Amino acid sequence: MSRKEFEIVEGRSNVLGVSVPRTLIESTIGVPTFTKTEREAVIHELLAVRRLLASMSNNVNQIAKALNSDAVVPGGQIAATLAAAARAAERADAAARRIEP
Template sequence: MTPSGFLAHAALSAARDLTRTAAEIAGEREMLAELFSLRRHLGQIGNNVNQVAKTLNSGGDAPQAEAVLAAVHRAARRVDTFTQNYLDSERPAA
């Protein structure tokens, strides 16, 4: 399933469930907003990686390569944090 498909499915499922509380809905909105933000951020970083690769493949220097790689690492940590938060929210309370 594509990220867009997942988001559409999640939004439609949420709209059909009339038993959820306002707090649950707010929490899901925060998660969906973060997921959209992550997707946009990863797209931007992917574009930067492609620019660095094009420059290096054409024999040029890419002084921004380290900054782009640092952004990739930060984005990966952000995805990990989002995933862990999502999994934690899905676990039943003990």
């Protein structure tokens, strides 16, 4: 790589707030380039969805336990849990689409 090419890559890295090696790797494998702030926002969103899914998994287990013990579980609770799961899956899909090459 010539000095001029390096300076171009280095300038791009500085704008994005990432290292030169990260810029080179991501441009080589076709990963969309993100600023450090954008990357952190995507990571934050994926972690938030992960926590939400863990919480909903607990809710589903409680509903299953109640149903297996012949307890009455309001249909609204089941529907709300399933709707929340669908929304969380959409959030995960949206965040994943942001980082697809």
